Amino acid sequence: MDTSVFTSILFVGSLLAGFLGALTGLGGGVVVVPLLTLAMGVNMHYAIGASLVSVIATSSGAAAAYVREGFSNIRIGMFLEIATTLGALLGAYLATRLHTSTIGIIFGIVLIFSAYFSAREPKTADAGRSIDPLAHKLKLEGSYPAKDGKENYRARRVPLGFGMMFGAGTLSGLLGIGSGAMKVLAMDQAMGLPFKVSTTTSNFMIGVTAAASAGIYLSRGFLDPVLAMPVMLGVLAGSLLGTKVLVRAKSQSIRMVFSVVVVVLAIEMIYNSVKGRL
């Protein structure tokens, strides 16, 4: 297989990954890494490097659309990015030190959790009536356009959310994924923010988080330009397409099917890692 054929296959595969990632809200990274490592025999370190740049591309492209809708909260995003970027630094350093099969096993476990949380019904948790004075001090509040006028909200359990965001950043840097599922979890379940605010703000944060580990990937030589080129372009094109379709069809069934696929990939990743083939 020469570079032209290899590149073409990668482009088509990444296009599909980006498309499905956008439809399900899981992101392209969770499919791209298994595609590269399991199907194409690419070393884990190169795979997470290529995946991470595709994450930056899709996040920035999609965030541009979300920001204008008025759902994402720039202050909450910026405050939590302190946690995610620091976590991303830690994750990227871990990625350079851990064995590829260890990364593979962690990847598989995270995949299963992501599939579970993306398949669940979007429902904002009742974080209790407790008011976190920290949220007021840090201006972690806002309003969003609802059916009947503006709906106000304020964050709760700020330290817990901040801690979970550090974890989300670490996973992003370690695995080359956006870890959007965990970011949404931190905002809507831990901090009690509205679901729509959580998902759009999460998307907004993913690019900045990924950029924090991408710098380290680049200087450690994880980022192979010829490999990353079709992956980045494919995932970007696929996710733009997916977002267009998503507007027309809200599809719980596609989510379910995709979740099953992700779980199968996860088991495959863990199995191959344990066998030492990754």
Next chain:
Amino acid sequence: MITDSQVEKWIAVLLRGGVLLAASVVLLGGILHLAHHGTVRPDYHVFHGEPMELRKPNLILREAFTGRPDAIIQLGMLLLILTPVARVGFSVVAFVVERDRMYVAMTLVVLAVLLYSLLAG
């Protein structure tokens, strides 16, 4: 006086422009690379790490301007990584204009982490 929604509009333009520019440069480098080295057999099974000239921003820039295709792709990747960095930089300015000292400080922390990763990582 600028409003939050204006800031959001500029951020949207900045992000979209950055991604579009980066993707174009990557595509250009990719076409050049395949035209010159399309028949080479790729091997990514064993991790070797990229050569130094594809790791450091200043060296990537220098190599790209000599017309080296893989360096042009890498320049596009660098532009892509810089897009969120520019977004954070822009947010610093927006918070300064809004006289929100607390958020100027927070945004500077995020910017510092990003620059550390890019320049010292």
